[in-house]
Amino acid sequence: MRSFFVPVMALALGGCVTAPNAPSLTLQTAKSPQAYVQCLLPELEKHGITATVTQNSRHATVLLSSKIAADDVLEAYKSQDGTKVSLYERKPVVSAIKPSRLELAAKACQ
Numbered sequence: 001m002r003s004f005f006v007p008v009m010a011l012a013l014g015g016c017v018t019a020p021n022a023p024s025l026t027l028q029t030a031k032s033p034q035a036y037v038q039c040l041l042p043e044l045e046k047h048g049i050t051a052t053v054t055q056n057s058r059h060a061t062v063l064l065s066s067k068i069a070a071d072d073v074l075e076a077y078k079s080q081d082g083t084k085v086s087l088y089e090r091k092p093v094v095s096a097i098k099p100s101r102l103e104l105a106a107k108a109c110q
Helices: 002-014 033-046 101-108
Strands: 025-029 051-055 059-064 072-079 082-088
Touching: 025 101, 033 051, 033 059, 033 072, 033 082, 033 101, 072 101, 082 101
Parallel strands: none
Antiparallel strands: 025 082, 051 059, 059 072, 072 082
């Protein structure tokens, strides 16, 4: 009984699909980080997501408040081919089948 109980509890307490330090989505765009964020903010508002932005000439960080767990983060770094975008989002197991509102907004500005 005890050997069955421990794995079930570990699964029940886990609850998230993505690893804490691995991006749940990575994109490449020809836009600059600033242009990408200017496109992204109206898309987030369409989905009812509030965001806080910090940026400099080579990098932008968008902090997205989450109802489920820790805040989600989208980072846009200037690269040789434009901008590399990484979304760090914790998704519950039940919603891992379809793209999240954050993923849809991020892809819309690609």
